[in-house]
Amino acid sequence: MTTEPLPCHPSHQPCDEIQIHLIGQIQSGKALVAVDLAAGTFTHGSKGTEAITGSQMEHHPASWVPLSHLSALQRRCGTWRGRGPMPAVIEPLSGPPIQAWVYLSGSSLVFEWDCQDPLPTVAEDWDLEVKECLEEIETLPTLDEKLERVVTRIRDLTGFDRVMIYRFHEDESGEVVSEARRGDWEPFVGLRYPATDIPRPARELFLRNDLRLIGDIAAKPVPVHGAEPLDLSLSRFRQPAEVHIEYLGNMEVAASLVTAIRVDHKLWGLISCHHGTARPLTSRDQSRVSALTGHLAVDLAGAAREQRLKDELACARLANKLVQCVTLTTDWAPVMMSISSDILRTMRSDALVLHLDGTTYISHGDIPPAEVESFIQANGPQLRNRIHATHHLTGSLKDAAGLAPYAGGLWISLSAFRDDCLLLLRKEQRKNVRWAGNPTETTVLKSDGRIGPRNSFAEWAEEVTQKSTPWTPCETEMAEVVRSTLIDIVITSQGFRELVETPAARRFRIAHEETVQPLVFADPDGRIVYRNRSALDDGLSHLTTLDELSVWKTDMERFPERLAEIQHSSTPLRFTTEGRHFELARLVEDEELHGYSLRVIADS
Structure with a gap:
């Protein structure tokens, strides 16, 4: 077994490709040992731990800590629900107790500790101190006040020169939204940093x-010896990548502390602390910072849930109003436009467009109808049967320039076969973004081939135009509710009335209502609007649209293409699947398509 440190030259790779969890090093003044209890061996050890592991890791772990204690720690790690390593006091058979961080990495139980970290004394009731701080933050009424108090408290606790709360935007860039700093340090509040400043591997580790x-x-750094690379994803003292060290140096930062604010299993932001000189931090203070960060995350998650509940209630009321207003009429588009103000208020939009059966209705928007119709014709085919949200219409969809001053759109398709849709629009929100350096110059290629971080953080201004307030995930979920309401209740009920009352459908329905062979009707958009009694007890009871037939395995070649061609063919489509013979035919009256019939004509 080799005990050489693992080689690592990350600065020759793009940041997103650096495997920082396999860097093979920990920070100076720290120690690491890893044990495999099943094998009864040490698997890894940092330089300087040879007295524990043996020069060739030949010692048995039980010669360091009693086996019962190691086994108990392994069980506790297996049920540990915290993010990151578990704090624990280790009591070696010889020497003083160790304040350690413990975690599982593969089959290894890993121990890390700061060689200078003193054990907390009984008199240090830091839990009470943190509790008082949390209660203080809890009483503050606004988010801005909470953020300001958190950065102030963390700076008081840690002594760092600067403490910032860094919030991620929808494009994964981040903005400093709150800050406590040393008086002679330049303020960073309001500055934006590009997404590349926190590469994807780092974001994943923060989760x-x-x-x-x-x-x-x-x-x-201190090398970690072992036969195989040790996954340091949960390490408290993993050595940073060389490119990150250089990045901090370019900012004139000598020490850094970062904690992740996670809300609903996603990164909301980070609390980032900088110091102008080296700054150690005891495990006690690390735990205090984690507690404050965790409490802030709970507050944010609670506020997000409260807003989500309000949105869901407003959306339910809107859906109920839609049903009440339009289900009792066949000409429901004008009725729907009469409640457009409710739709716009619930969906936080500025204008509404309804395109139905070739007719376009516009509410609260001064847009030329010809421009709207051109936009729908250009984008309708690829947006059928889906929801599409964008805060940059001209950058993501065709022929959108004519929709000015609207820059954002939420397309809610109402058909799988036509361009029928509900389009919600938001006005352009012009703003000036203050970047910490040019966001397009994120790396530097050096003469020796190394990839280095940017070295300029001078403020760089950008005027953002042709963009609206972004649509939130909650708003797109509400759009799905609106879509489902219109399709499943409104349009389908209207389609049922129109379809089953046509002479052709009436004759067909009466002829097959009592037959033992299953029969379903679909409207011209392919939505199932009627089933006879046999179909209700058959596998066809789960069919909602004719589109779902395209995944059936049949005896017909190019079946999905043939299925699409039925819209223009007077010849019924007959096919067999799983021993059952089906016929799909158009229902036409006076040369007008009223829908489709799908029936089982025979069972094998």
């Missing part, structure tokens, strides 16, 4: 490991 501490960027 698993809530805190990253770099006590001294200039200190020499």
Whole structure:
């Protein structure tokens, strides 16, 4: 078994490709050992731990800590629900107790500790101190006040020169939204940083490991020896990638502490702390920072849930109003437009367009109808049967320039066969974004081939135009409710009335209502609007649209293409699947398509 440190030259790779969890090093002044209890061996050890592991890791773990204690720690780690490593006090057979961080990595139980970290004394009731701080934050009425108090408290607790709360935007860039700093340090509040400043691997690790501490960027790292790379995803003291060390140096930062704010299993933002000189932090203070960050995340999650409940209630009321207004009439488009103000208010939109059966209705928007119709014709075919949200219409859809001053759109398709849709529009929101450096110059290619981070953070202004307020995930979910209401209740009920009362359908329905062979009717858009009694007890009872037939395995070649061609063919489509023979035919009256019939004509 080799005990050489794992080689790592991350600065020759793009940041998104660096496997930072396999870096093979921990920070200066820290120690790491890993044990495989099933094998009874040490699997890894940092330089300087040879007295524990043996020079060739030949010692048995029980010679360091009693086996019963190691087994208990492994069980506790298996049920640990915190993000990151588990704090624990280790009591070696010889030497003083160790304040350690413990976690599982593959089959190994890993121990890390700061060689200078003192054990907390009984007199240090830091739990009470943190509780008082949390209660203080809880009483504050607004989010801005809570954020301001959190950064102030963390700066008081840690002594860092700057503490920032960094919130992610929809494009994964981040903005400093609150800050507590040393008086002679330049303010960062309001500055935006590009998404590349926090690469994808780092974001993924923050979802698993809530805190990253770099006590001294200039200190020499300690290699970790082992036969195989050790996954340090949950490590508290993993050595940062070389490119990140250089990035901090370019900012004139000597020590860094970052904790992740996770809301609903996603990164809401980070609390980032900077110091001008080396800054160690005890495990006690690390836990205090984690507690404050976790409490803020709970507050944010609670506020998000409260807003979501309000939105869901408003959406339910809107859906109920839609049903009440339009189900009792066959000409429901004008009725729907009469409640457009309710739709716009619930969906936080500025204008509404309804395109139905070739007719376009516009509410609260001063847009030329010809421009709207051109936009719908250009985009309708690829947006059928789906919802599409964009805050940059001209950048994502065709022929959108004519919709000015509207820059954002939420397309709610109402048909799988036609361009029928409900389109919600938002006005352009012009704004000036203050970037910390040019966001397009995120890396530097050096003469030796290394990829380095940007070295300029001078404020760089950008005027953002032709964009609206982005649509939130909750708003797109509400759009799905509106779509389902219109399709499943309104349009389908209207289609049922229109379809089953046509002479052709009436004759067909009467002839087959009592037959043992299942029969369903679909409207011209392919939505199932009627089933006879046999179909209700048959597998066809789960069919909702004719589109679903395209995934059936039949005896017909090019079946999906033939299925699509039925719209223009007077010849019924006959096919067999799973031993059953089907016939799909158009229902036509006076040369007008009223729908489709699908029936089982024979069972094998």
